[in-house]
Amino acid sequence: MGTVRDLRRALAAAALVGLAAVAPLQLATGGGSPAGAEVTYDACGVVTTKADGSSWSCSYVDNFDGRSLDPAKWITQSTAVTGFRSGQTCFTTSDKNIKVRKGALELIALALPGKFTCKSPTGDFTTKYTGGMVGTRGKFSQTYGKFEVRAKFPTARTSGVHGGFWMFPLNLKYGPWPASGEIDVAEWWSHEPTLVLPSLHYKGRDYLVDSGWNCRVADVSQFHTYTVDWQPSAISFFIDGTLCFTRTPDPDAPLVAPQPFDHPFSMILNMGVGTEGGQNAITASTPLPATFFVDYAKAWK
Numbered sequence: 615m616g617t618v619r620d621l622r623r624a625l626a627a628a629a630l631v632g633l634a635a636v637a638p639l640q641l642a643t644g645g646g647s648p649a650g651a652e653v654t655y656d657a658c659g660v661v662t663t664k665a666d667g668s669s670w671s672c673s674y675v676d677n678f679d680g681r682s683l684d685p686a687k688w689i690t691q692s693t694a695v696t697g698f699r700s701g702q703t704c705f706t707t708s709d710k711n712i713k714v715r716k717g718a719l720e721l722i723a724l725a726l727p728g729k730f731t732c733k734s735p736t737g738d739f740t741t742k743y744t745g746g747m748v749g750t751r752g753k754f755s756q757t758y759g760k761f762e763v764r765a766k767f768p769t770a771r772t773s774g775v776h777g778g779f780w781m782f783p784l785n786l787k788y789g790p791w792p793a794s795g796e797i798d799v800a801e802w803w804s805h806e807p808t809l810v811l812p813s814l815h816y817k818g819r820d821y822l823v824d825s826g827w828n829c830r831v832a833d834v835s836q837f838h839t840y841t842v843d844w845q846p847s848a849i850s851f852f853i854d855g856t857l858c859f860t861r862t863p864d865p866d867a868p869l870v871a872p873q874p875f876d877h878p879f880s881m882i883l884n885m886g887v888g889t890e891g892g893q894n895a896i897t898a899s900t901p902l903p904a905t906f907f908v909d910y911a912k913a914w915k
Contacts, residue, residue, distance in 0.1 A: 658912045670914035674754045674881075677910045678719045683712060683748060691747035691884070697736035701776060702896050703745040703886030704732030711746035719908040721746035721885035723768075723775060725900075743896065745777070745886030746906075755784040755878035756913055762841040763883070764909040767802050767810075767834040773893065774900030775804035777885035779840055779908075784878040788869065793817050795863075795874040799851065800840035803894045804904070807834055812842065812851035812859050816874050818866035826851055826859025837909060844879075846872040883908055 654661040658672035676687050683690065690707040693699050703723065705711070713720040723745045731738050763779045778801040783794040796815035803809070813825040831838055831853060841852040850860040863871050885906035888894035 658914060670760060672912070673756060673759065673915045674750070674913035675910065676719075676912075677717070678714050678908065679717055680714055683714050683719070687750065687753050688748045689751060689753065691749065694733040695735075697734045698747075699732070699734065699739070700745070700884065700886045701889040701894075702741045702743045704730075704739075704741050704743065705747045705884070705886065706744050708744070711744050712748060717909065719748070719883070719911075721748070721777065721883060721906040721908070723777070723885050723887050723902060723904045725902040743887045743902075745884065747882065747884035747886070749782075749880055749882040751782070751784065751880040751882075753880075754913070755880040756915060757876065757878045758844050758846065759913055759915040760841060760843050761799065761881060761913045762839055763800070763911045764837055764839045765800070765883075766837045766907045767807075768804065768885075768901075768904035768906065769835045770804035770901045770904050771807050772897075772900060773803075773805035774888050774896040775885075775902075775904045776802070776888050776894055777906050778802045778810070778883075779911075780882050780884075781842075781879040782882055783874075784880055787877045788874045791815070792819065793874065794877075795879070797842060797844065797849065797875070797879060799842045800853075802834060803888070804900070805888075805894045808832060810834060810838075810840065810853065814849060814861055814863055814875070816863055816865050817869070818864055820864070824861060824863070826861075829853060829858035837907075844875065846876065849875065881911060881913070883911070 656672045658675045661669050663669055691705045692707050693705045711722050726742045729740050729742045732741050768775055779799045781797040786794045788794045792815040798813040801811045808830045810829055810831050811825055812829055838854050843850045848860050848862045851858055863875055865873055887896040
């Protein structure tokens, strides 16, 4: 891993200028590879091959090697501005909830000493919990391709913590949620800590067949890769490179597959807390702070 990380740091400056301008590098392999064998690298790392034999092309990468979130690649979510909330979470742009350090993004769910009013254009609410959310809306979006994070979830093993990696339409082409689609690549709840759930949300969704209930990880508090390969024919999800779920959406009429998954989506990362009730209820015994660490976020086309 060290070789790839060193290389990607060397390419970071060029990647910021424009990924399209970064020419792949040819490096000879070692460790017993056949004479003349080569491995190709680009800004995302090792260039891999698609099922049709062509190469994946890096379209987005952030290795979080700086000291703060890159505003050219991400926007921060604030409940006070957009009204978006998750459970009892008031999302803020504070560096107590969003940090970049030691080569990783940290999204942190916190419990404050006392309750406060979380301002929201959709209705203020009272809570004591804050969280962090970032997304690429307005910075990067793409229709089809491969999207991946290397990340580790909190150590919480009781109810109350919720977050993950998901994708949302750049524009509501087919109408308000869920009509225009949502792709959850790795959604996690601390009350069922081995389940890292991929799901498709759209009109016509079947709860049983549009989520990957077998996508499980023994220890989510260690780094793993969570990947979606989104194609017109099917949307497939992988953990550490192993396929755990694939689905061809079956939308309600008048839409037909691949609708509504046929227009640009952006990437979102978040960490917060659960609701007041239910299986993942936030309680006084929920271990906080809880941190979602992301080593990198990448996309290919």
